[in-house]
Amino acid sequence: MPRSSSRQEPRRRPPRPSRPEAAASGWDWRERLPRYWKLVRGDRPIGWLLLLWPTWWGLWLAAEGVPPWHLWLIFTLGVWLMRSAGCVINDYADRWLDPHVERTRERPLATGAVQPREALVLFVVLCLLAFVLVLFTNRLVVLLSVAGVVLAASYPYLKRYTWFPQVYLGVAFGWSIPMAFAAVRGEITTLAWLAFATNVVWATAYDTWYAMVDREDDLRMGARSTAILFGEMDLVAQALLYAAFGFGLLLVGQRAGLGLPYWIALGVAALLVARQFWTARTRSREGCFAAFLQNNAVGGVVFAGIAASYAMA
Numbered sequence: 496m497p498r499s500s501s502r503q504e505p506r507r508r509p510p511r512p513s514r515p516e517a518a519a520s521g522w523d524w525r526e527r528l529p530r531y532w533k534l535v536r537g538d539r540p541i542g543w544l545l546l547l548w549p550t551w552w553g554l555w556l557a558a559e560g561v562p563p564w565h566l567w568l569i570f571t572l573g574v575w576l577m578r579s580a581g582c583v584i585n586d587y588a589d590r591w592l593d594p595h596v597e598r599t600r601e602r603p604l605a606t607g608a609v610q611p612r613e614a615l616v617l618f619v620v621l622c623l624l625a626f627v628l629v630l631f632t633n634r635l636v637v638l639l640s641v642a643g644v645v646l647a648a649s650y651p652y653l654k655r656y657t658w659f660p661q662v663y664l665g666v667a668f669g670w671s672i673p674m675a676f677a678a679v680r681g682e683i684t685t686l687a688w689l690a691f692a693t694n695v696v697w698a699t700a701y702d703t704w705y706a707m708v709d710r711e712d713d714l715r716m717g718a719r720s721t722a723i724l725f726g727e728m729d730l731v732a733q734a735l736l737y738a739a740f741g742f743g744l745l746l747v748g749q750r751a752g753l754g755l756p757y758w759i760a761l762g763v764a765a766l767l768v769a770r771q772f773w774t775a776r777t778r779s780r781e782g783c784f785a786a787f788l789q790n791n792a793v794g795g796v797v798f799a800g801i802a803a804s805y806a807m808a
Contacts, residue, residue: 556747699736757800
């Protein structure tokens with residue numbers, strides 16, 4: 496069988512194909528800013544909302560009602576900034592993994608649209624802006640914010656060394672609760688730590704849905720997660736996590752002396768969680784991701800119950 500004619504006459508190797516967004520374009524901010532917006536997940540607010548709800552839980556529980564408006568503004572803006580910073584450092588840490596994962600291969604660092612050095616600069620800028628906000632609170636909040644930055648910066652590296660990055664994410668996402676109590680009351684009470692622990696369990700559960708989306712890719716690349724650890728028992732483990740989450744919310748409501756609206760909200764939240772299991776029952780990528788997204792409604796309903804209880808007290 497004759498060989499290809501390309502063996503007979505040498506030719507230049509064609510240039511390596513690249514995606515349009517990876518092409519260098521200097522420092523045209525009209526092109527760079529949309530890439531940075533995508534890097535911080537500005538087009539995907541679900542992470543911001545999942546961080547916002549427990550922050551508002553903490554503020555309302557600490558103030559026993561509507562918190563001072565300036566603290567509400569500081570924490571709401573701070574949530575957006577730190578969530579954005581967390582996304583940037585996460586993609587920086589995962590730049591070895593994301594190009595090989597179906598869900599993440601189009602992220603700016605994975606495609607080369609944003610360079611690693613740019614990402615680090617953006618991370619520092621976002622953290623500094625968040626730090627400026629907490630300077631308008633008190634010394635305890637400032638100290639806690641330093642620990643918050645350490646949590647956000649170190650979380651992405653855990654998937655290389657431990658099976659429990661989802662638990663660590665819960666700690667990072669829930670750290671705003673003791674910070675809220677410190678800002679409102681000047682101290683961190685038992686109720687604050689109870690709400691914090693409850694959020695850690697909840698975040699572990701919903702981020703496990705998220706990890707189940709990437710399980711096959713993570714296994715191939717050697718990354719670790721609770722989804723891989725749980726294996727075929729994943730739905731059972733999820734049921735236990737959500738049961739612990741519900742129990743934690745019961746204890747929070749009891750200790751805070753919350754009224755009927757809160758208990759009604761917990762009933763609605765339980766139905767929403769049941770819907771997640773139905774959605775993810777086949778363990779498909781689409782089903783698990785949809786179950787993850789549905790946790791936004793859970794967090795919002797719990798907050799509505801807390802706020803309504805204090806408003807009607």
